[in-house]
Amino acid sequence: MLNGDRSRTIAFCLLSYRPDHPAGVERSLAALMKGLRQLGHTTLMVTAGPPQAADADEPDLVRLTSLRLPRPATNDDVRNALADPAPVVAEVSTVLAERGVDIACWGDTLWGLGYLNAAPPKVRTALMVHKIRSAGDERWLQALARATVVCPASTYLAQEGARAGWDTGGWRTVPNALETMSPAVLGAERELLRGEGPIRIVSRVEPAKGLTELIEAIPPGWNRPIELVLAEADFEFWPGMQTDVIDACRAAAARRPDLVTIRPALGWQQVPPYLAGAAATVISSTEPETFCFTAAEALSVGTPVVGFDHGNVPLLTGAAGRVVPLHEGADALWAAVKTLLDDPTAYHAAAAAAPRRVAAYTPAAAANALLAAIDNAPPRPDHIAVPRPAVPGSSASH
Template identity: 50%
Template sequence: MNSSMPRTIAFVLFSYAPGEPAGYERAVGALAEGCRRLGITPLIITSGPAEAGDADHPDMVRLSSLTLPRPILKPDILAALEDPEPVRVELRRLLADHEADLVVWVDALYGLGYLDAAPEGVPTILQVHKVRGDDYFDRAIAAATTVCPISPFMESEAREQGYETSAWTIVPNALFAPAQPAEREERERLRTQGPVRIVSRAEPYKGLAELLEALPADWTRPVELVLAAAGFEYWPGMQDEVFGAVRAAAVKRPDVVTVLEALPWQEVQPFFAGAAATIIASYEPETFCNAAAEAMSTGAPVVGIGIGNLPHLVADGGVMVSAEQGPGGIWPALSELLEDADRYHATSQSAVARTAFHAPDEVVRQMLAAVATTLTH
């Protein structure tokens, strides 16, 4: 990297698609926005085949040597990379042709970090969205200039699995826009009258059907759930199963529950700006939790199950219930928060303050500082 402010930063994630309702993809989109705000050109390298609308995203380049179906299943990935050399060669050529000054492998496998394909002299960052503990992960760590877990939870998970993390630097996921909280008067109106708004992809471990099943009989406030299908699944038909379970639970309470279509990335924060609060009901640990950060940036508190990164991210910007309480404990905790005006507004203000360092340009600066520190040692 020739200067403190590179001209081009490349992000490699073979499952990327603009607007994809998934954490890795959403994180890349926000970092690309941060680059643009700083006058840096983002380059996003992903797999083929080409899709309608690609021309609307000139910063995105598709690999011809790696094509994957949608939705993607892990066996598809391993089969497509059985002979990785053509992918490595093409990836290195693209990075050289586009004169990338810095390469961000978004994952050891999904971000192709294990291939070690950066041109000579170009520094690299391995993001850790998940601790894989396999050969892909080990090879990617060894090849990277800098390793950046996305949360304190990810760093602690790596330490628990025996990785030496003292030289790693936590760089959180970015928001698409800086925090923009509602005025106090509007926030008070939302506290008393606003809907509960939830944004999630269709994954069983998000606990959405269970959350709706636990809705108290006397609950009268609107609950608006944006549910979206991503371009990958853990097993065939997984997302259809989730949609079916959520809709079956929602139809039991048509008086309050509405299931909405997916939103573009840039519309999620404005959607949360009209919410009294949001809920994160995941019963498996969130490694970061973009939806929580997006809601907090508008002043909407987060109520959720206190596992994974959620307690680190939210802290006094929301309320956590125990895993033992589960979704049945979320609704009473939310009611108590909404009914206590002083506590609610203090929580809302804390939520906004905790997202101050998640503005897109700020997170890119943190990322550049991390690699600069590594290069000077």
């Protein structure tokens, strides 16, 4: 067992967590828990909401009774539910104490209760960072000040924190990991996909994913099938957001019924093999992706990725796909896909490079990074000044 020979109990907290939830933070924490169990440690997930049938698939999942949220919920719903945080703090602290938790990992500032830091005394804590928030977000400031260590989920996020003016000297990156790995599709089978395979896109439903714009930009002469998997999350930024996006995507797809098929959500383990059967995938997000699980999963199975030149997607993809300037819009994404598919040499070079781009993103590697971050963090003083950046950061939601 690495990071010491003592088995430890590590708890995670994320109010929206459920197995197969189509959201990056949930998938990140699931992979971390898997890695910790592989190393011989015990994990615990503290979440909210009514029990789900899939709960049985997640060992040691605890649903809070002191907090109720609608499904889907908004940030305002969470804030209103925590107007009096005392009952939630008491319940979380009791659960962690009764389970003998050694380390508590807050999955988010608000949705992961990082700002409350409801851990018993002497329990070391990690704030898992998946978005860089603004200097005006008091909960973010409280979460930063109270955690034993701050752990961004990608090098890109750590760099964004520094660019926003935060003191990131004590931050320790715990890279996201791929919970499920499938065999890469290369060689003759990959050539068949290059010639006639579909374009497959898997995405959570959100306006900034650029899905409607991508469908509307399909070139007039395009004749290859396009499959779009739309997954609804248990959170949204305003009531009805996901319904609006789905309706817009369906309306756009109805104008090209010969090409576009919209499919229902897939489970976590289904996504990599599904993407393995694609000629390519497209990441059309108009806001920077701070990791991008679907891009990483496509790369893991040898499927090239085409996306915009911002966020973590270019860092993930490298030579295993193509990126285009954001200002050129969705038309440029389709042009890049066509150019890549029409060049057998370039296409197979990208496919061969793809699995190597994400080979290091294993659950065990992420787990070791988390334990090292906690073990090497200096003790925090009893009174901690709330940090302020030199330059205001960017605002972000769940």
